[in-house]
Amino acid sequence: MSRDELNALQSERLVKQIRRVYDNVPYYREKMKEKGVTPDDIRGVEDLHKLPFLSKSDLREAYPYGLLAKPLSECVRIHSTSGTTGKRVVAFYTQNDIDLWDDCCARAITAAGGSNEDVVQVAYGYGLFTGGFGLNGGSQKVGSLTLPMSSGNTERQLQFMTDLGATILCCTPSYAAYLAESAAETGARDKIKLKAGIFGAEAWTEEMRHDIEDKLGIKAYDIYGLTELSGPGVAFECEEQKGMHINEDHFIAEIIDPVTEEVLPHGQKGELVFTAITKEAFPMIRYRTRDICVLNDAPCSCGRTHVRMSKPMGRSDDMLIIRGVNVFPSQIETVLLNNGMSANYQIVVDRVNNTDTLDINVEMPTGLFTDSLSDISAMEKKLVEALRAMLGITAKVHLVSPKSITRSEGKAVRVIDNRKLY
Numbered sequence: 242m243s244r245d246e247l248n249a250l251q252s253e254r255l256v257k258q259i260r261r262v263y264d265n266v267p268y269y270r271e272k273m274k275e276k277g278v279t280p281d282d283i284r285g286v287e288d289l290h291k292l293p294f295l296s297k298s299d300l301r302e303a304y305p306y307g308l309l310a311k312p313l314s315e316c317v318r319i320h321s322t323s324g325t326t327g328k329r330v331v332a333f334y335t336q337n338d339i340d341l342w343d344d345c346c347a348r349a350i351t352a353a354g355g356s357n358e359d360v361v362q363v364a365y366g367y368g369l370f371t372g373g374f375g376l377n378g379g380s381q382k383v384g385s386l387t388l389p390m391s392s393g394n395t396e397r398q399l400q401f402m403t404d405l406g407a408t409i410l411c412c413t414p415s416y417a418a419y420l421a422e423s424a425a426e427t428g429a430r431d432k433i434k435l436k437a438g439i440f441g442a443e444a445w446t447e448e449m450r451h452d453i454e455d456k457l458g459i460k461a462y463d464i465y466g467l468t469e470l471s472g473p474g475v476a477f478e479c480e481e482q483k484g485m486h487i488n489e490d491h492f493i494a495e496i497i498d499p500v501t502e503e504v505l506p507h508g509q510k511g512e513l514v515f516t517a518i519t520k521e522a523f524p525m526i527r528y529r530t531r532d533i534c535v536l537n538d539a540p541c542s543c544g545r546t547h548v549r550m551s552k553p554m555g556r557s558d559d560m561l562i563i564r565g566v567n568v569f570p571s572q573i574e575t576v577l578l579n580n581g582m583s584a585n586y587q588i589v590v591d592r593v594n595n596t597d598t599l600d601i602n603v604e605m606p607t608g609l610f611t612d613s614l615s616d617i618s619a620m621e622k623k624l625v626e627a628l629r630a631m632l633g634i635t636a637k638v639h640l641v642s643p644k645s646i647t648r649s650e651g652k653a654v655r656v657i658d659n660r661k662l663y
Contacts, residue, residue: 512533
């Protein structure tokens with residue numbers, strides 16, 4: 242599909258979606274009225290900037306049914322966020338929503354080389370979390386043999402992976418790292434037939450990607466999504482691994498300045514905003530994801546014409562401000578992995594005598610583990626200097642023995658900010 246054809250399709254679907262949302266969602270209709278906008282003002286994608294934003298605070302305020310655009314009798318499922326801060330976000334789905342979601346995830350699996358000849362092991366959590374159901378549906382749409390493992394029970398994961406010859410693994414990157422570590426320890430590594438992994442639901446760096454690829458002998462693909470927008474499959478990597486292709490026939494992407502809310506041109510870094518133009522039950526219009534990234538509309542050598550988004554560089558709401566300096570966990574991970582450390586670490590932020598403190602606990606890889614206090618001190622000093630060069634502030638580094646940090650079978654808990662307790 243050419244760019245002009247895609248723009249025409251997006252415009253047609255956007256106009257219909259805005260009319261439907263205006264007629265059926267009083268909460269959003271009032272937001273439009275406050276901004277002085279009516280559906281007649283929206284004639285195509287060029288008018289998208291006229292519409293008001295939605296944020297997570299709107300979703301919590303409208304909880305649970307305030308943004309529902311279809312009768313409950315037409316909804317067949319819900320999914321929900323973890324709800325770690327405030328009310329949970331509950332997203333609703335019609336059967337058509339689920340079918341389209343399956344299509345998006347099927348594209349991701351196909352882009353990773355998947356076909357009906359593959360065995361796809363889905364080790365994302367099922368239940369309210371979208372990961373398991375999303376990749377499960379996509380795998381079945383492709384026609385692959387699907388192993389609905391869910392997360393956890395690593396011994397069983399490795400048994401099924403080897404016995405049934407899984408070729409594609411779907412899970413969080415932190416759990417993939419854990420599976421790789423466990424496979425090496427149990428001797429399962431040489432029995433694994435994996436060729437690719439589709440990893441998402443949490444931030445991970447290029448360094449972590451290469452580490453997982455080396456340890457599992459696979460090509461690791463990124464996938465992006467949010468519960469508010471259906472789940473994984475909003476965007477996905479192709480074999481070029483130079484950004485994730487956005488399913489633009491279903492989602493319109495914008496980049497804005499997170500402070501001024503000004504729309505920025507492609508190529509500039511800012512906050513990612515999505516408008517869902519085919520979702521029926523829970524359509525999101527100009528939803529602020531808080532993810533910081535860049536959009537790239539240059540042609541991709543894979544042949545796909547949809548715009549690509551970079552791997553998120555952090556979140557405008559998860560950014561840590563420590564002693565007046567903006568710190569993203571991904572910066573810390575990059576330094577650790579570039580210096581030979583493992584992907585198992587925790588960042589602890591606290592406040593002592595009205596001053597922010599930054600402590601980083603990181604496991605020493607088995608090959609570097611030593612009882613020599615002088616060697617440990619030298620390694621810690623090297624990391625402190627590398628982190629100061631990256632962050633501009635000093636952090637305390639504590640090297641700990643292998644497997645001493647609690648492993649995650651779902652989303653990894655990387656940051657503990659004790660300042661929130663004060």
